[in-house]
Amino acid sequence: MPTVTYRCTNCLDHTLTREYDVSHFSIRCPNCGEFARFVHGGVLEQYEAFEESPPAELDWGRLGRMEKLVVAEKLVRQGKTLDDFEVEVDDGA
Numbered sequence: 322m323p324t325v326t327y328r329c330t331n332c333l334d335h336t337l338t339r340e341y342d343v344s345h346f347s348i349r350c351p352n353c354g355e356f357a358r359f360v361h362g363g364v365l366e367q368y369e370a371f372e373e374s375p376p377a378e379l380d381w382g383r384l385g386r387m388e389k390l391v392v393a394e395k396l397v398r399q400g401k402t403l404d405d406f407e408v409e410v411d412d413g414a
């Protein structure tokens with residue numbers, strides 16, 4: 322049975338493995354004690370890779386943390402590519 326690793330987005334330290342593949346789930350983290358969101362490990366890796374070197378196709382730095390995770394999730398789990406994203410930058414209009 323393949324398992325998926327999920328990481329706590331609060332402490333970024335604790336990982337849990339589950340036999341199902343979802344983008345994230347929320348549970349009380351046994352490490353930091355927060356009721357935290359655990360994000361799919363592959364999604365978080367993609368997120369961190371973009372934090373290290375932002376993709377040219379996206380205005381990565383302007384996205385919020387959750388938006389970034391959503392983009393990473395779509396790339397990793399839904400087979401999207403960067404071309405699928407139209408990032409609408411709202412310049413305060």
Ligand SMILES: [Zn+2]
Binds near residue numbers: 329330350352353
């Ligand atoms: Zn935690």
